[in-house]
Amino acid sequence: MRVDEPSAPFRIVEGQPADACPPASLTGLLVAPLVIEAPATRSRLLGVRLRPAGALALFGLPQQELTGTAVDLHDIIGGGEARRLTERLAAAGSDEARLRLVHRWIVDRLGDGARTDPGVAYAVAEIERTGGTTPIAGLIERVGASPKRFATSFERQVGVKPKLFSRIVRFSRLAAALPSAEDSLSQTALAYGYYDHSHMDADFREFAGVSPRRFLAATAFPESSSLTD
Structure with missing residues (x-):
């Protein structure tokens, strides 16, 4: 504001x-x-x-x-x-x-405000702790909810389905780390849970609208995926 x-x-x-x-x-x-x-x-x-x-x-x-x-x-x-x-x-x-x-x-x-679901809070914490790489099926099993009920509650509380949230967390972690990364783009992508460079490139274009190299060439806010031009 x-x-x-x-x-x-x-x-x-x-x-x-x-x-x-x-x-x-x-x-x-x-x-x-x-x-x-x-x-x-x-x-x-x-x-x-x-x-x-x-x-x-x-x-x-x-x-x-x-x-x-x-x-x-x-x-x-x-x-x-x-x-x-x-x-x-x-x-x-x-x-x-x-x-x-x-x-x-x-x-x-x-x-x-409305009451929140502690099972979803636990799942969010695990997704963030693992940088978006924890298997969703395992989370649902540990929470003890049906897949449908868990997905509905998660979307109500977080805004998106669990798998998309995991992708956003993984991308955000990588985008914040890239400017100071010492390894190559491909090596950094692997370290943050991507299969290869093209897998990383697809997420950059979907979530940031630019390629990883274009992102690095722009001016980013510290520890953020936001760019200023």
Whole structure:
């Protein structure tokens, strides 16, 4: 969300219908490239990265309703509350004060959200711990749920099916590691669970919209798969 008085909006130019970004928005798990055009003037932004199931816990929203899209926060919590939050953040005297304010706001909302499935939370933790390489069938067996029930609960809580989430985790780990990797692209791909270079290349084109070499040539944010141009 923006914490300054916007002179010009950020605009989505690729990945969703072209439109101005709302001053405060909630974005679901991205499953394809999203290109946002920033205004020429300097802007102040504050972002909160939610854990899987965060939107469900905070807002009671099934996560798959947000997958691959950005929604105006006004439409989620109401215009009055969203406006009060953005105004308080803009008026805060420092970035530290803004972080404390938004932390308090999140804590106060947590009791109003939907209950989450601990089996899904365990599966998410295992997928992240193994960098997206753990077999899904084994996870389902350890959780003790039927495959259909597990997939439905996982998608509601995370936003996508377990196998796609595993691919996204694997890709994100690799993309964050590539700029500082000392091995070749192919060796690094193997280390992060890819079969070969073409397997890695396919995920890069699907999730980032560019080849691995084009990704490396661009300017990336630290420990992130986001690029700035």
